[in-house]
Amino acid sequence: MTTLYLEDFSAGQTFRTGRQRIEKERIKSFAAEFDPQPFHLDEVAARDSIFGALAASGWHTAAFTMRLLVASELKPAGGLIGLGFDELRWPRATRPGDELRVECEVLEVRPSKSRPDQGLVKVKMTTLNQNNEPVQISVCNMIVQRRPK
Amino acid sequence: MTTLYLEDFSAGQTFRTGRQRIEKERIKSFAAEFDPQPFHLDEVAARDSIFGALAASGWHTAAFTMRLLVASELKPAGGLIGLGFDELRWPRATRPGDELRVECEVLEVRPSKSRPDQGLVKVKMTTLNQNNEPVQISVCNMIVQRRPK
Numbered sequence: 001m002t003t004l005y006l007e008d009f010s011a012g013q014t015f016r017t018g019r020q021r022i023e024k025e026r027i028k029s030f031a032a033e034f035d036p037q038p039f040h041l042d043e044v045a046a047r048d049s050i051f052g053a054l055a056a057s058g059w060h061t062a063a064f065t066m067r068l069l070v071a072s073e074l075k076p077a078g079g080l081i082g083l084g085f086d087e088l089r090w091p092r093a094t095r096p097g098d099e100l101r102v103e104c105e106v107l108e109v110r111p112s113k114s115r116p117d118q119g120l121v122k123v124k125m126t127t128l129n130q131n132n133e134p135v136q137i138s139v140c141n142m143i144v145q146r147r148p149k
Numbered sequence: 150m151t152t153l154y155l156e157d158f159s160a161g162q163t164f165r166t167g168r169q170r171i172e173k174e175r176i177k178s179f180a181a182e183f184d185p186q187p188f189h190l191d192e193v194a195a196r197d198s199i200f201g202a203l204a205a206s207g208w209h210t211a212a213f214t215m216r217l218l219v220a221s222e223l224k225p226a227g228g229l230i231g232l233g234f235d236e237l238r239w240p241r242a243t244r245p246g247d248e249l250r251v252e253c254e255v256l257e258v259r260p261s262k263s264r265p266d267q268g269l270v271k272v273k274m275t276t277l278n279q280n281n282e283p284v285q286i287s288v289c290n291m292i293v294q295r296r297p298k
Contacts (some may be wrong), residue, residue: 029213034212035216037219041226049228050292057210057215059211059215062211063182063208065209066184067184081199082207084236088233089233122249
């Protein structure tokens with residue numbers, strides 16, 4: 001796969017990741033460590049919650065999204081490094097057994113004024129389940145190196 | 150600890166979490182599963198990266214922040230449930246051995262128009278290291294239940 005420099009990005013470009021299944025036992029063990037709330041840990045307790053059934057922690061969906069991205073063709077020079085997000089939301093819960101994938105669209109490419117060797121690429125990243133329903137929508141500002149002269 | 154209903158929140162309120170240490174081996178194993186890039190996995194490779202030394206994945210910092218919040222006095226009715234974030238950024242890397250804690254400030258409380266039993270509480274959440282330097286800054290919209298009549 002090709003390393004992408006700032007000059008290789010342009011608004012409108014799209015990238016897709018592969019697809020991977022999120023397992024029930026990992027949903028529970030991730031939650032036990034990082035987000036130990038009943039609706040992420042136990043099927044019965046989840047029934048009486050706002051989620052109606054066992055749901056992955058949003059942070060598990062976010063980390064899983066990152067795993068898909070790192071394995072994808074989106075290979076910016078210097079690594080896949082997010083300065084931060086303008087937006088991050090979970091319009092729908094991730095459920096045990098869901099198969100997730102990510103679609104990315106470049107919104108904006110901007111050279112840095114203070115750092116002549118790098119720039120920012122703003123990307124909309126949508127994580128979809130097997131029914132093509134979005135479980136996570138984010139807008140990320142990635143730091144990308146410029147092509148060496 | 151008291152369960153907090155929408156009516157118990159007001160702009161300007163603050164909440165603090167306890168403090169917990171993030172371990173080097175967990176930084177590496179988290180990255181191996183979710184963010185397998187050299188600067189999160191290996192001290193030597195990290196030296197030549199933008200981070201200059203081993204750094205936790207931003208998603209590890211985010212999940213660790215959630216763990217601190219779940220264990221804190223911030224106990225909204227229905228659970229600690231984020232609809233999403235207006236902002237999420239990592240102004241500084243989390244390093245092995247850092248001791249993290251979170252400071253929260255309520256920015257806005259808004260009853261839902263479509264769902265009379267709930268509302269949204271907008272909270273600024275700042276994750277700080279042992280030198281009181283922010284490693285994560287976020288603005289979250291939490292779903293909170295109203296007090297039953």
